[in-house]
Amino acid sequence: DTGVSQNPRHKITKRGQNVTFRCDPISEHNRLYWYRQTLGQGPEFLTYFQNEAQLEKSRLLSDRFSAERPKGSFSTLEIQRTEQGDSAMYLCASSLRDGGDYGYTFGSGTRLTVV
């Protein structure tokens, strides 16, 4: 078990381009979360999945954002028509929902810079 893996670690893109990030959770974890962290702030919840089902989306997740988790394994987060305000660290986390064992394992994040 190598933990939660996120790729790429860094992404620089021009405004208006589309970007996609990937997250590979811990294999036995059935829940997967996406958070966004801007400079000087704590992470903010974006969305989460239980297996392949997307159970909740934050209002922060505009129509330009879409997340998928096909087959309940890895997940992708796509941002269309990127804007400078999308520059942030995008964090993925996973957990095993096992009555009482609450805690999340975070990946190292993907830092997006929109120029």
Added chain:
Amino acid sequence: AQSVTQLDSQVPVFEEAPVELRCNYSSSVSVYLFWYVQYPNQGLQLLLKYLSGSTLVKGINGFEAEFNKSQTSFHLRKPSVHISDTAEYFCAVSDPLNTDKLIFGTGTRLQVFP
């Protein structure tokens, strides 16, 4: 709705000194509380959590935190810090009925000087 306030954005201390990082939360219901640490250019690592039971919680790396319901606080402490403790520390709260979503504070930067 829950919220988390970390009163200090930066805490400078000398090595081997004790430290306390403050966290207050607001919630109308019982909550679960967490402290995470983030080293530069890395994700968050869970230090400790309070779910129920003893109000004094011990975590990794010699950290501990005390849950105080009357003061709605969950302050993080370490009796003697090391240079390697230099990092960003985040307090977080979740709703026990919806533990799938964490609400984080804005973080406290702990800077340990030799």
